[in-house]
Amino acid sequence: MLVAHGLHHGGGLLDGVSLTLAPGQVVGLAGPSGAGKTTLGRLLAGHLVPERGTVRLDGVPLPARGFCPVQLLPQTAELAVNPRWRIGRILEEAYTPGAAARRAFGIQDTWLRRYPHELSGGELQRVVILRSLAPGLRYLVADEISAMLDPLTQAALWPHLLGQGLGILVISHNAALLKRLATVTWRLEGGRLHRLPMGDPAGAAADREKWRAEISERV
Amino acid sequence: MLEVARLSIGFRRPLGLWRREIVPALRDISLQVQAGEMLAVIGASGAGKSLLAQAILGLLPAHAVLSGALRYRGAPLDPAALRGRRIALVPQSIAWLDPLVRTGRQVEWAAGRAGLPAAARRPAATAALARFGLGAAAARRFPHQLSGGMARRAMLAMATLGQAELLIADEPTNGLDPENAARVLNHLRTLADAGRGVLVISHDLAAVLPLADRVAILRDGALQETAPAAAFRGNGAALASPYARALWRALPEIGFLPAEGG
Numbered sequence: 001m002l003v004a005h006g007l008h009h010g011g012g013l014l015d016g017v018s019l020t021l022a023p024g025q026v027v028g029l030a031g032p033s034g035a036g037k038t039t040l041g042r043l044l045a046g047h048l049v050p051e052r053g054t055v056r057l058d059g060v061p062l063p064a065r066g067f068c069p070v071q072l073l074p075q076t077a078e079l080a081v082n083p084r085w086r087i088g089r090i091l092e093e094a095y096t097p098g099a100a101a102r103r104a105f106g107i108q109d110t111w112l113r114r115y116p117h118e119l120s121g122g123e124l125q126r127v128v129i130l131r132s133l134a135p136g137l138r139y140l141v142a143d144e145i146s147a148m149l150d151p152l153t154q155a156a157l158w159p160h161l162l163g164q165g166l167g168i169l170v171i172s173h174n175a176a177l178l179k180r181l182a183t184v185t186w187r188l189e190g191g192r193l194h195r196l197p198m199g200d201p202a203g204a205a206a207d208r209e210k211w212r213a214e215i216s217e218r219v
Numbered sequence: 220m221l222e223v224a225r226l227s228i229g230f231r232r233p234l235g236l237w238r239r240e241i242v243p244a245l246r247d248i249s250l251q252v253q254a255g256e257m258l259a260v261i262g263a264s265g266a267g268k269s270l271l272a273q274a275i276l277g278l279l280p281a282h283a284v285l286s287g288a289l290r291y292r293g294a295p296l297d298p299a300a301l302r303g304r305r306i307a308l309v310p311q312s313i314a315w316l317d318p319l320v321r322t323g324r325q326v327e328w329a330a331g332r333a334g335l336p337a338a339a340r341r342p343a344a345t346a347a348l349a350r351f352g353l354g355a356a357a358a359r360r361f362p363h364q365l366s367g368g369m370a371r372r373a374m375l376a377m378a379t380l381g382q383a384e385l386l387i388a389d390e391p392t393n394g395l396d397p398e399n400a401a402r403v404l405n406h407l408r409t410l411a412d413a414g415r416g417v418l419v420i421s422h423d424l425a426a427v428l429p430l431a432d433r434v435a436i437l438r439d440g441a442l443q444e445t446a447p448a449a450a451f452r453g454n455g456a457a458l459a460s461p462y463a464r465a466l467w468r469a470l471p472e473i474g475f476l477p478a479e480g481g
Contacts, residue, residue, distance in 0.1 A: 032396060032398070033366065033367070033395075120264040120265045121264055122263065122264050123264075148264075148393065148422070149263075149264075149422070150261075150262070150263035150422045150424075150466070151424055151425070151466050151467075151469035151470045152263065152465060152478055153263060154469065154471075155469035155471075155474075155475050156477035159477065173396045173397050174397075176425070176470070176471040176472040180471045211474075211475055211476075214474075215477070
C-alpha cells in the first residue's frame, strides 16, 4: 500500500493532501493546469521531499538509494533520458528487458542504436515506460503520458501497462480516459483533493470489464 | 482558397559516395481549404502533418524535394510573398517567440510584418491581444512568464491581426488543459465563421471534431481520406478508410480499442 498523508508542499500548492494507492489499483488524478498534479506525482515517487507530511510504502519511507518501487513516468519523455546515450543503453539502465517485452511495447531492434532525438515523442515514451518496468516495481505515477499520442497508439499502450498488475496513479486532463482506466478519480484544486463522483459506478465497472475482455482478445 | 494538388515531398540523402537517394515523406496529397471553413489534418507523429504546413509556408529545409502543385486563389502559391500577410502560421510552441522581448512588443512586430504603419502598430497590437482576453499585464510579460494557454492566445493574436485570409495552426491544443484547448479552438472556429480559411494540424481527433467542418486523415505520409466531421459517429460506418475507422474507435470516448492484431 502506498500512502501519502497530510502532504504540504510549495507554499500552499498542496495544502494537506492524503492519498492511498492499493496494489493493482488504478486511481485517476484530474485538475486544472497549475493545480499541483505533477508536484503530487513527484512527491509520491520520491523525486521531491514534502515540506510536511509523509509518503510511505507498506509503512516505511521510500528507499533513498537504489531502484525505487514507485516510478514516475513524466509528461515529456525527452527530458527523462540522457540525450547522449543510445536507446539500447537507456533501456538497460535499471534492468535488461527481454526481446519479448520490447516487442510487446512495439520497440524495434533498429531503434537500439539510435539516439533519443532520432525517435518520435510517442516512440520514446514507450522506451521510457518499458525502462521503468524493472523487477521490484510496484507503483507507477503516469503523468499525462498519453496526451501527445494519437488515439491508436494511446489505446495500444494502456492495456500493456494495466497488464503489469501495478498500482497506477493516472494523471490526466482527459475525463474519458480516466473513466476508462480508474476505479476512483480525484480532482486536485485549491491545494486539496476532491473525490469526483462516478455517474454510474456499476455501469462504469461493467464497461471496464467488457473493455478488458475485448482487449485481451487483441493483444 | 488553398488548393494542394498531388503534393509529394521527399528528402535527398547521400547513398554511398556519389549516389543520392530520395526518401519519401509525403506522397500524393490533394486537399482544399475553402474560405469560411475549418479543415483539420489529423495524424500520428511522423505522419507528415507538419511537413504539409511547412510546404504551404515555404519553410521546408533545403534538401527537401517537392513535386505537385500548391495554388492560392487559383494562382500558383508564392509563400515568400504571402507568408505573414495573406497566410499566417500559429506555431506549435513558445519556442517560436523571442524569449528576450516582451510579448506586447512582439505582437507589434507582427503588426509591422502585416504591413501596418509604425504609428498604428501599438494600438493594433493592444486590440489584437484584447480580442483573445489578454490585457496590458500579459503584454508586459516575457514569453516564459505566460502560461501555455496565454502564450497560444498571444500567438493567435499575432497571426490574426493582419489581413491573413488563411490561418495554419500547428498543434494548437498541445499541452493545454481541456478548457484552454477548447478556448483556442473556439477562437479559430470564430475566425473561420468570419470568412477566413483555417487549417488545423493536430493529433487530437477528439478535440477538433466538435469544431472542424472536414477532417483529413494522414498516415505515413499518405492521405487516407477526407471526411466531413459528421462522419465520425456511431461505429464509424460512414468513414471510408479502415484507418480512419480504427482511429475513431480507439478514442477513449468511443471504444478505446487498439488496432486489430495489437
